[in-house]
Amino acid sequence: xxxxxxxFMLSWEFPPRIIGGIAAHVHDLALxxxxxxxxxxxxxxxxxxxxxxxxxxxxxxxxxxxxxxPTSNFASWVYMMNLNMQESAIRLIRDxxxxxxxxxxxxxxxxxxxxxxxxxxxxxxxxxxTIHSTEHGRRKGIHSEYQRMIHQTESWLANEAWRVICCxxxxxxxxxxxxxxxxxxxxxxxxxxxxxxxxxVTASPSFKRQYADPHEKLVLYxxxxxxxxxVSVLVDAVNLVQRQTNAKFVVVGDGYMRDRxxxxxxxxxxxxxxxxxxxxxxxxxxxxxxxxxxFVIPSLYEPFGIVALEGMASxxxxxxxxxxxxxxxxxxxxxxxxVYPDNPESLAWGINRVLTDPGYAQWLxxxxxxxxxxxxDWNTIAQTxxxxxxxxxxxxLDGSWRLKQQSE
Amino acid sequence: MISVxxIILTWEFPPRIVGDLAGxxxxxxxxxxxxxxxxxxxxxxxxxxxxxxxxxGIQVCRIANPVRTHINIVTWDITLMTAFEKAVxxxxxxxxxxxxxxxxxxxxxxxxxxxxxxxxxxPFLFTIHSLEEHRSHFANAPLNIAxxxxxxxxxxxxxxxxxxxxxxxxxxxxxxxxFQDKVKVIAPEKSTWMEEIIALYNLLSDVKxxxx
Numbered sequence: 001x002x003x004x005x006x007x008f009m010l011s012w013e014f015p016p017r018i019i020g021g022i023a024a025h026v027h028d029l030a031l032x033x034x035x036x037x038x039x040x041x042x043x044x045x046x047x048x049x050x051x052x053x054x055x056x057x058x059x060x061x062x063x064x065x066x067x068x069x070p071t072s073n074f075a076s077w078v079y080m081m082n083l084n085m086q087e088s089a090i091r092l093i094r095d096x097x098x099x100x101x102x103x104x105x106x107x108x109x110x111x112x113x114x115x116x117x118x119x120x121x122x123x124x125x126x127x128x129x130t131i132h133s134t135e136h137g138r139r140k141g142i143h144s145e146y147q148r149m150i151h152q153t154e155s156w157l158a159n160e161a162w163r164v165i166c167c168x169x170x171x172x173x174x175x176x177x178x179x180x181x182x183x184x185x186x187x188x189x190x191x192x193x194x195x196x197x198x199x200x201v202t203a204s205p206s207f208k209r210q211y212a213d214p215h216e217k218l219v220l221y222x223x224x225x226x227x228x229x230x231v232s233v234l235v236d237a238v239n240l241v242q243r244q245t246n247a248k249f250v251v252v253g254d255g256y257m258r259d260r261x262x263x264x265x266x267x268x269x270x271x272x273x274x275x276x277x278x279x280x281x282x283x284x285x286x287x288x289x290x291x292x293x294x295f296v297i298p299s300l301y302e303p304f305g306i307v308a309l310e311g312m313a314s315x316x317x318x319x320x321x322x323x324x325x326x327x328x329x330x331x332x333x334x335x336x337x338x339v340y341p342d343n344p345e346s347l348a349w350g351i352n353r354v355l356t357d358p359g360y361a362q363w364l365x366x367x368x369x370x371x372x373x374x375x376x377d378w379n380t381i382a383q384t385x386x387x388x389x390x391x392x393x394x395x396x397l398d399g400s401w402r403l404k405q406q407s408e
Numbered sequence: 409m410i411s412v413x414x415i416i417l418t419w420e421f422p423p424r425i426v427g428d429l430a431g432x433x434x435x436x437x438x439x440x441x442x443x444x445x446x447x448x449x450x451x452x453x454x455x456x457x458x459x460x461x462x463x464x465g466i467q468v469c470r471i472a473n474p475v476r477t478h479i480n481i482v483t484w485d486i487t488l489m490t491a492f493e494k495a496v497x498x499x500x501x502x503x504x505x506x507x508x509x510x511x512x513x514x515x516x517x518x519x520x521x522x523x524x525x526x527x528x529x530x531p532f533l534f535t536i537h538s539l540e541e542h543r544s545h546f547a548n549a550p551l552n553i554a555x556x557x558x559x560x561x562x563x564x565x566x567x568x569x570x571x572x573x574x575x576x577x578x579x580x581x582x583x584x585x586x587f588q589d590k591v592k593v594i595a596p597e598k599s600t601w602m603e604e605i606i607a608l609y610n611l612l613s614d615v616k617x618x619x620x
Contacts, residue, residue, distance in 0.1 A: 069557055070550040072480060079486040080554055083519055083561075090526040114490050117474075121494035122527040124501065148477040153487070156474045403501060 002038060002386065005393055006096045007104050008089065008119075009042045012081070012111040014061060017047035021191075021306055022108050022132060028192055032382035034059040038389070039101075043089050045081060064088040075146060082114035089115060093123055102397070104389060108132065110150055113157035120160060124403050126396045128388065129161035131175050133303040140228070140301070155179040162392050165385070167191045167304040168325035174303075187388050190329070192378040193309035195369070201314065203287035211275055211288070212248035217355050219247050220292035220316065222285055222307055223299075225255030230298035230321060233344050235261055237298075238270035240348035245355045247293075249274045252285060289314030293361070294354045300341055302326050309376050312336070312368035317361045319350040329376075335368040412613055413446040414509045415496060415530075417517035419485075421451035421468070429537055432596065433513055439602050441465045445609070448499060450492055458495050469495050482554045489520035496524055508613035509533060515540065515555060518562035525565060531612045534566035536576070541583045563587055568612060570594050 009030055013023040030040050040059045045066035046052065052063050064085045071077040096103050105127040107116035113129075120127040135142065135150040142148050158164055158179040164186045166172040172186045212218045219241070223229045231251065241247050251261075251274060258276065265271045280288070289295065295316035297308055304325035311318045312335065320326045321341035330336035337353055340346035354361045374380075396402055416437060420430040433449070441447045447466040456470030471491045478484035500507055510530040512521040514537055525532045540555045563569060563584045569591045571577050577591050594604045 069553050071482075071554050072550040076480060076482050076551070076554060079483050080557070083486065083522075083558075086523055087526055090523065094527070114486060118490045118493050118523055121490075121497045122523060124497070145477055146479050149475060149479055149483060152475045152477055156487070 001393060001397075002390060004100070004102055005104055005389065006039045006041060006101045007033065007106055007389065008093065009040055010085070010089070010105060010107040010112040010116055011042065011044050012066075012078070012109075014042055014044035014063075016050055017045060025132070025191060026108055028194060028378045029382060029385065030059045031057050032192075032378040033386060035379065036382055036386055038386060041092065043085060043092070045085075062088065062092060073146070075149060078111055079114060082112065082118075085112065086115040086118050089119055090122065093119060093125070097123065102393060104128065104393060106130070106389075107157070107161075110135075110153045110157055113153050116157065117160045124401060126162045126392050127160060128163055128165065128392055129157050130165040130167075131158060131171070132167065133171070134174060134178060136178055137171075137174060137301055137303060138228070151178075162396070163187060163388060165189050165388065168328050170324040170328065171303045187384075189381055189384050189388070190325075190376055191304050191306050191309065192376050192381045193306065193313050193372060194378065195313040195372050195376070198286060198289065198310060198313035199315070199369075201286045201290045203290045207287055208291040211250045211277075211291075215246060217245055217247040217293040218288075218291060219249045219351060219355075220252070220288055220295045220311075221249070221298070222252045222288070222295075222310075223297070224253050225251070225257040225261060227257060228299060228301040229255075230300045230342065231257065231261055232264055233298045233300075233321075233342055233347055234296060235264050235270055235274070236268065236344035237348040237351065238265070238273050239268060240344060241351050241355075242273060244352045247273065247351070247355060250288065250292075251276045252278075252280050252288065254279045286314065289316050292316045294319055294351055296347070296351060297321065297326060298341075298347055299323055299326060305329055308336070309372055312372045315365050315369060317354045317364040318368065319347070319354060321347070330368075331371075334364070335371045336364055411446055411506075412509070412609070413448070413503060413507045414440065414511060414609065414613070415448045415450060415499070415507055416511045416513070417450050417492060417496075417521060418513040419452050419488075419516040421449055424451065424453060427537075429513060432537070435596075436511075436605070437466050438464070440605070440609075443602070443606060450495055452488060458491065460499065469499070471495050480551055482551060482558070485516050485558075486519050489517065489523075492517065492520040493523055496520070497527075500528060509609060511535065511609075512562065512566075513537065515559040515562055518558050518565075522561060522565050532566050533568050533570065533608070533612055534562050535570040536563075536580065537572070539579060539583055542579070560584055566590065568592060568608065570608070572596055 011026040013019045015023050015027050030042050033040050042061045046063040054061050067080040103125045105116050107129050109132050135147050142151050158181050169188050172188045176183050238249050265274050295311035295318050297320035302324040308329045318336035322338040323341045332338040337350040339350040418433045420426045422430050422434050437447050449468045453470035456472045458471050460467045460469045473488040474491050475487040511533045513535045544552050
């Protein structure tokens, strides 16, 4: 049945256009689905230097005019971009339908809600929506008309979708409650990580010395410096850790909280034990994972927590707050250490638990790597995703909503 | 008798009256219906249920916006137009894809019209009652630019454009040059207004004579 199906993957970002986590997700998923011999066509926004059309390992990528005129704000641009994307997609879908193919739409977040819903009704084809995160979660509630519009757009998409995919049970429950979608219509499929890409990295001892003295342990944080990532909890934990271990806290990333965090570090006399590197390139980050003695994720909100997978795949022992997706990825005392969120004492305890017991740290490393390779491999995820495709397409073909082909 | 099925897209229709448009489209719809055209009007209503019903001989579909909260008219319009696309598609499939013409009023319905044209190959007649350059003269805020671009998209994609005066035709050429060949002036105050409209409808919908 699936060999007569064309999957249209709608995403506002795809490499080399990388803005958030969706680009890598859609790229890795589309290619892994292609490996299963599924016909996948990605429709995404253009990017300087990128081709309007290209094929990557059998997956075709169409880049549309993303609307370059000024708009009054980001959301207005999103909707204007959706108009252009839908026009281009119509042409591609008509070609497939002419060839007798069954089309399936797979959209990613509210950024392509309009185009996905429009195409669904124009051609009576099924729509699957992956909801990576929600406006309600990102903003800790809805506080403005702007946020409410996005929230309602997410709800519109979730309700129009045949099924919804979320990356963690935590997100599935949130989506179910916020948008009144029964859990039976939501599939939980985790994000993946290309583990070999992280395992093959090597770093010289001198590389580590650029960030920490030889007698210091290296505690690593990687992520945006924004409220929900909980970096201020980490700053408060710095001196608590020093009571047992001499450690340097390397904070990689940038964000609107940076100046406030540096001020906080000075105030609590932790600055000499911290290093705010700012944004670093991918290679340096991979090397840092490799040399880190402990990798910390102090998040207050985390729909999934893909950095946990990256750390685990790199062989860094992980200490994370037990929130959202993190609590699902990490098994406490087996594949990492889970601590209480928003609690510096608990976080410091977790860090020292790893730093003071090398045997324990090694045990966590090995379990984590094993776990990541088994459960978060893109081939496994693509298999699970194609099972969802299969379910939707067979329900669709059995139903009366679709248009009958003239030959039927 | 030949049946000519026409869909009319308008963001105002009585009892929702914002400007002159509502009265104009109402008059147009009933005049055409009296000439035996099969008229379907798709319009906005805050609590519209999106179902077709007969209103004294024409079919009317009042459509709500699927996203209630908005930050400006462009975002409001684009989500509303997606609901228009659904409503028209549902009719299109229920009448065995037998729709001869799409008559679209003002820029607000252009986002749906363009998608419907591309998806169903419907002949696209665009009636322009006013231009963004007139409503917000010399305004070049980002929102006006976006509205201008939607208007330009309609002008580019339309098969024929109706304006109501020679002056408007010139204005159109000033602000959107290069499309004079497809602009027709049909003045509603003239006694031959309906005849001219019908002649144009028949030309666009490939019907050789009035169905009456």
